[in-house]
Amino acid sequence: MSHQSDLIATDINAYLEQHQNKELLRFLTCGSVDDGKSTLIGRLLHDSKMIYEDQLAAIEKDSQKSGTTGEKVDLALLVDGLQAEREQGITIDVAYRYFSTAKRKFIIADTPGHEQYTRNMATGASTCDLAIILIDARHGVMTQTRRHSFIAHLLGLKHLIVAVNKMDLVEFSEQRFEEIKADYLAFAEQLSIPDIQFVPMSALEGDNVVNASENMPWFKGQTMMQLLETTQIANDESFEGFRLPVQYVNRPNLNFRGFAGTIAAGRIKPGDKVVALPSGQSSSVDEIVTFDGNLDEAHVGQAVTVTLNDEIDISRGDMLVKAGEQPMIGQSFETKLVWMNEAPLVPGRQYYFKIGHQLCIGSVTQINEKIDVNTLETSRASELELNSIATVTIHLNKQVVVDAYQQNKHTGEFIMIDRLSNGTVAAGMIEKEADAADQRLVSDQDRKVRYQQSPVTVVVNNAELAVQLEQRLFNRGHAAVIVRAEDALTVCPYIEAAGLIAIVAGSEQKLPFGITLNNNAVDELLDELKTQSILLEI
Numbered sequence: 158m159s160h161q162s163d164l165i166a167t168d169i170n171a172y173l174e175q176h177q178n179k180e181l182l183r184f185l186t187c188g189s190v191d192d193g194k195s196t197l198i199g200r201l202l203h204d205s206k207m208i209y210e211d212q213l214a215a216i217e218k219d220s221q222k223s224g225t226t227g228e229k230v231d232l233a234l235l236v237d238g239l240q241a242e243r244e245q246g247i248t249i250d251v252a253y254r255y256f257s258t259a260k261r262k263f264i265i266a267d268t269p270g271h272e273q274y275t276r277n278m279a280t281g282a283s284t285c286d287l288a289i290i291l292i293d294a295r296h297g298v299m300t301q302t303r304r305h306s307f308i309a310h311l312l313g314l315k316h317l318i319v320a321v322n323k324m325d326l327v328e329f330s331e332q333r334f335e336e337i338k339a340d341y342l343a344f345a346e347q348l349s350i351p352d353i354q355f356v357p358m359s360a361l362e363g364d365n366v367v368n369a370s371e372n373m374p375w376f377k378g379q380t381m382m383q384l385l386e387t388t389q390i391a392n393d394e395s396f397e398g399f400r401l402p403v404q405y406v407n408r409p410n411l412n413f414r415g416f417a418g419t420i421a422a423g424r425i426k427p428g429d430k431v432v433a434l435p436s437g438q439s440s441s442v443d444e445i446v447t448f449d450g451n452l453d454e455a456h457v458g459q460a461v462t463v464t465l466n467d468e469i470d471i472s473r474g475d476m477l478v479k480a481g482e483q484p485m486i487g488q489s490f491e492t493k494l495v496w497m498n499e500a501p502l503v504p505g506r507q508y509y510f511k512i513g514h515q516l517c518i519g520s521v522t523q524i525n526e527k528i529d530v531n532t533l534e535t536s537r538a539s540e541l542e543l544n545s546i547a548t549v550t551i552h553l554n555k556q557v558v559v560d561a562y563q564q565n566k567h568t569g570e571f572i573m574i575d576r577l578s579n580g581t582v583a584a585g586m587i588e589k590e591a592d593a594a595d596q597r598l599v600s601d602q603d604r605k606v607r608y609q610q611s612p613v614t615v616v617v618n619n620a621e622l623a624v625q626l627e628q629r630l631f632n633r634g635h636a637a638v639i640v641r642a643e644d645a646l647t648v649c650p651y652i653e654a655a656g657l658i659a660i661v662a663g664s665e666q667k668l669p670f671g672i673t674l675n676n677n678a679v680d681e682l683l684d685e686l687k688t689q690s691i692l693l694e695i
């Protein structure tokens with residue numbers, strides 16, 4: 158490799174130490190097809206001298222055979238390494254690449270631009286600190302630009318670099334750059350992204366990638382590489398509100414009981430008062446133990462084992478927090494969801510939910526609004542197809558401890574897993590606790606479709622009873638649609654048309670074809686269901 162530190166020859170230990178301690182920046186490149194993502198990454202590697210001599214020789218040879226750049230070396234070939242990609246001419250998956258400069262280490266997530274790869278982008282972005290949004294200077298802000306920016310915002314990225322690429326094809330025009338910048342800023346107002354930088358660039362020619370452009374002397378800002386090396390990310394993690402999701406209870410002998418995990422937010426010292434959640438039992442920190450010895454203080458990002466001054470019951474999946482800095486504890490939440498499965502999301506169907514180290518069963522009870530990622534317009538929807546993004550209400554079979562994702566990624570994110578295939582079907586971000594009374598009341602638009610999917614319809618006039626009923630039915634494998642008593646007659650035709658069973662509990666309304674229970678008791682209802690099992694098979 159041509160890029161080498163002098164330290165490698167003189168003091169390898171000092172070099173390794175220096176390398177180890179360099180800050181790591183994870184970033185994502187996104188743009189439409191052919192905006193120049195691969196060329197940009199190739200250029201970053203090439204100009205920062207991170208390419209092996211033999212790699213360079215190989216792509217020089219390949220450029221003549223399959224490159225798209227005429228006489229010039231096609232640096233995209235360095236990145237689009239997969240044969241299948243080359244044949245199709247597109248990047249098909251998230252590819253991670255590593256490189257470092259004297260100042261920082263980098264991991265790049267290279268994601269495909271097409272709309273059908275929204276899930277790949279979301280996957281790539283979820284662990285990144287920064288996103289580079291590429292715009293072709295000839296085309297300006299496109300639908301995809303807006304989509305990528307929205308997903309970056311959704312996943313809580315705090316830093317964006319908008320790279321206006323192919324400036325060589327618009328005569329390095331300052332006016333064109335300013336036009337695109339103004340367009341982008343007008344759109345970005347809707348997204349609250351704290352840090353947006355702009356760079357006019359030619360990835361192909363190398364202008365403003367690593368070296369400042371001689372063709373654009375009017376641009377006084379930093380080059381792409383300078384921005385990557387200097388964007389401040391150290392304070393992006395939250396130092397407020399201590400959170401230690403317990404990954405492992407370490408009990409090597411009778412005298413030691415420690416709770417191990419990576420601190421997801423805040424800081425902690427021996428003596429601090431802590432609460433274990435969801436149990437709510439409190440204690441105080443005795444020691445903070447690490448492989449390298451005990452610490453006087455630990456903070457976000459550090460992997461530690463904490464011992465407490467009292468024997469309290471804590472197991473994997475629980476969370477230690479500081480007294481007075483409580484997160485949300487609940488079973489129902491409003492969340493953003495990116496649906497990643499070929500088969501559509503079916504409200505009411507049960508999935509595993511993995512929230513940090515907490516695993517439980519639950520379902521999406523309602524799709525509140527679907528977001529058109531291209532226009533940011535919202536609409537009602539009864540199902541979500543692959544790559545859809547929506548606000549949904551989820552209901553879980555046990556209490557979990559979470560934060561809003563925008564406050565803390567680590568404690569606010571979750572995935573949904575199919576219970577049969579074990580495949581990840583969605584990624585979600587917690588927004589807030591759902592309103593317990595309303596969240597199971599089905600909206601008019603969703604009603605018809607929900608009935609077709611759901612074997613039992615329960616009509617109630619009591620929100621608390623509705624919650625209990627739905628939970629108990631869920632536990633017995635039935636999906637229930639809860640309808641408010643006052644809506645019951647309006648929705649009768651749908652129930653009838655779908656040939657479903659209506660169970661009327663505690664309601665004044667008598668549906669013509671329902672089983673009317675005169676008693677509110679849940680157990681009696683369930684007994685009734687048992688004896689009426691034939692009806693449930695419909």
Ligand SMILES: Nc1nc2c(ncn2[C@@H]2O[C@H](COP(=O)(O)OP(=O)(O)OP(=O)(O)O)[C@@H](O)[C@H]2O)c(=O)[nH]1
Nearest residue numbers: 191192193194195196225233247248323359360361
């Ligand atoms: N003139 C000019 N051409 C460029 C520039 N950057 C990239 N290109 C060309 O644009 C085409 C697409 O570049 P890629 O880097 O493969 O684009 P991509 O965004 O990675 O495309 P996918 O991998 O298909 O998503 C290639 O022919 C590049 O040589 C630039 O700054 N100026």
